[in-house]
Amino acid sequence: MTQISTIFAELGFDFSAHAGNDLHSRSPRDGAAIASLRAHTVAETEAAIKNAQQAYEKWRVVPAPVRGELVRILGEVLRENREPLGKLVTLESGKILSEGIGEVQEMIDICDFAVGLSRQLYGLTIASERPGHRMMETWHPLGVCGVITAFNFPVAVWAWNAALALVCGNAVIWKPSEKTPVVALAVHALYEKAVARFSQQRPDLLPSNLCQVVLGRAEIGATLSASPLVPLISATGSVRMGRKVATTVAERLGRSLLELGGNNGMIVTPTADLSLALRAITFSAVGTAGQRCTSLRRLFVHSSIYDDVVNRIERIYASVKVGDPLDAGTLVGPLVDQQSFEAMQTALQQAKAEGGVVTGGERVAVGDGENAYYVRPALVRMSQQSDIVHHETFAPILYVLRYENFDDAVRMNNAVPQGLSSAIFTNDVREAEAFMSASGSDCGLANVNIGTSGAEIGGAFGGEKETGGGRESGSDSWKTYMRRATNTINYSRTLPLAQGVKFDI
Numbered sequence: 001m002t003q004i005s006t007i008f009a010e011l012g013f014d015f016s017a018h019a020g021n022d023l024h025s026r027s028p029r030d031g032a033a034i035a036s037l038r039a040h041t042v043a044e045t046e047a048a049i050k051n052a053q054q055a056y057e058k059w060r061v062v063p064a065p066v067r068g069e070l071v072r073i074l075g076e077v078l079r080e081n082r083e084p085l086g087k088l089v090t091l092e093s094g095k096i097l098s099e100g101i102g103e104v105q106e107m108i109d110i111c112d113f114a115v116g117l118s119r120q121l122y123g124l125t126i127a128s129e130r131p132g133h134r135m136m137e138t139w140h141p142l143g144v145c146g147v148i149t150a151f152n153f154p155v156a157v158w159a160w161n162a163a164l165a166l167v168c169g170n171a172v173i174w175k176p177s178e179k180t181p182v183v184a185l186a187v188h189a190l191y192e193k194a195v196a197r198f199s200q201q202r203p204d205l206l207p208s209n210l211c212q213v214v215l216g217r218a219e220i221g222a223t224l225s226a227s228p229l230v231p232l233i234s235a236t237g238s239v240r241m242g243r244k245v246a247t248t249v250a251e252r253l254g255r256s257l258l259e260l261g262g263n264n265g266m267i268v269t270p271t272a273d274l275s276l277a278l279r280a281i282t283f284s285a286v287g288t289a290g291q292r293c294t295s296l297r298r299l300f301v302h303s304s305i306y307d308d309v310v311n312r313i314e315r316i317y318a319s320v321k322v323g324d325p326l327d328a329g330t331l332v333g334p335l336v337d338q339q340s341f342e343a344m345q346t347a348l349q350q351a352k353a354e355g356g357v358v359t360g361g362e363r364v365a366v367g368d369g370e371n372a373y374y375v376r377p378a379l380v381r382m383s384q385q386s387d388i389v390h391h392e393t394f395a396p397i398l399y400v401l402r403y404e405n406f407d408d409a410v411r412m413n414n415a416v417p418q419g420l421s422s423a424i425f426t427n428d429v430r431e432a433e434a435f436m437s438a439s440g441s442d443c444g445l446a447n448v449n450i451g452t453s454g455a456e457i458g459g460a461f462g463g464e465k466e467t468g469g470g471r472e473s474g475s476d477s478w479k480t481y482m483r484r485a486t487n488t489i490n491y492s493r494t495l496p497l498a499q500g501v502k503f504d505i
């Protein structure tokens with residue numbers, strides 16, 4: 001693991017203070033150990049929440065553009081460390097290097113967005129029905145934001161949340177995935193560098209414990225979710241986890257922002273530009289080894305082009321390079337672990353039992369890592385959306401189905417419990433508009449002539465139904481991290497009541 005020590009040295013990062021025997025980080029690339037770490041206890045997590053509350057009380061009165069300066073410096077530090085941090089993302093999560101570095105780029109992009117936002121936390125001025133009155137809304141910091149993240153975007157999701165939460169005046173506690181704790185600690189070390197630079201410019205402004213990391217499994221996430229001192233829980237992960245977090249947070253009437261599983265579909269119509277469509281299908285379905293929430297899992301192809309499209313995908317699947325995620329030519333890296341490999345094989349067995357015809361999906365030997373799980377992406381011809389097609393299997397399995405008319409294709413797209421991402425390839429403007437209309441795709445992301453994965457940070461990201469309904473990142477997602485006050489000001493010499501109510505005293 002000399003590679004790892006070089007990266008740690010480049011990042012100026014030393015995790016020895018966290019060494020322990022609770023969490024064992026392994027690289028999906030070759031199964032080799034990266035580090036063994038100590039998890040936080042419930043009591044330590046509760047103490048971290050109290051410290052965060054104190055930090056929030058100081059930070060909320062710092063002017064928002066000054067808060068933006070901290071995030072600007074964080075973006076600067078991330079820029080300086082883009083490559084080593086991206087490499088660490090690759091080593092700990094298994095995604096290919098261009099995606100690992102791309103993930104750090106997303107962190108930088110959201111920092112830039114948040115810096116601009118720090119001067120644009122606008123409220124409305126609203127016409128009052130009463131003479132001599134004015135109404136307006138003001139947006140205030142919310143409190144401590146708990147951020148629970150998944151293994152497959154081990155750092156960007158924290159940044160999507162933290163950059164906005166910080167400029168909005170909040171404190172942040174991060175519970176990263178137990179599968180990717182090391183890169184979370186590395187990000188925290190970079191955050192500390194940003195804090196040191198900020199404090200040189202503006203001593204005494206920045207409270208300690210404004211951003212903290214708590215390591216652990218579900219129990220630590222559950223502790224955050226249950227705390228009345230954490231008004232917002234932003235949780236990214238499986239639907240199973242989301243149901244638990246949502247119930248716990250709802251029980252105490254807190255706010256949750258849920259980014260859960262997807263089961264994303266694409267429609268390929270007779271007018272589609274197939275050279276674009278095939279590229280988009282390939283990257284969406286096999287990129288990140290099918291381990292993106294937005295990975296393409298269901299493909300609906302018009303029967304007039306079905307054989308041609310499916311045969312071409314089959315040829316591409318047979319030749320895509322499955323291999324070491326650090327090698328430049330690799331498109332498909334490893335699955336995260338053995339459990340994930342077994343879940344994929346079980347899903348393929350079930351698909352066969354339900355009438356599917358499977359090509360690919362077998363284990364591929366890469367290097368000498370017995371504990372690394374590489375697979376050839378699987379293509380499954382299905383005659384209908386059977387039970388297994390309704391489930392998100394977090395692996396590169398693409399179910400392909402034939403459709404006859406456009407309305408049926410949209411119905412099929414919408415016929416699953418999840419509602420994250422969707423796409424259509426068409427050059428027919430009627431189909432494109434209908435797909436994005438009220439009676440079209442029911443997903444949070446509905447794309448035309450691009451794939452289901454690879455969203456930009458400028459838009460609000462999230463999905464409907466079992467995906468959880470949350471929106472994070474761009475557009476007006478920042479509002480979730482603030483509380484809104486409606487203010488009515490009377491500058492007249494009378495006290496008229498709303499709705500014309502009259503009374504005598």
Ligand code: NAD
Nearest residue numbers: 150151176177218221222237238241244259260261262293
């Ligand atoms: P996971 O649900 O196993 O774990 C996610 C996080 O939740 C981890 O930090 C875990 O420790 C924590 N957790 C688990 N149970 C918990 C509980 N009861 N209370 C509080 N925290 C708990 O998910 P995973 O395997 O790491 O990630 C894959 C899943 O994440 C897929 O379903 C994928 O679609 C989803 N995902 C969604 C998005 C999105 O934006 N919609 C993004 C990335 C991943």
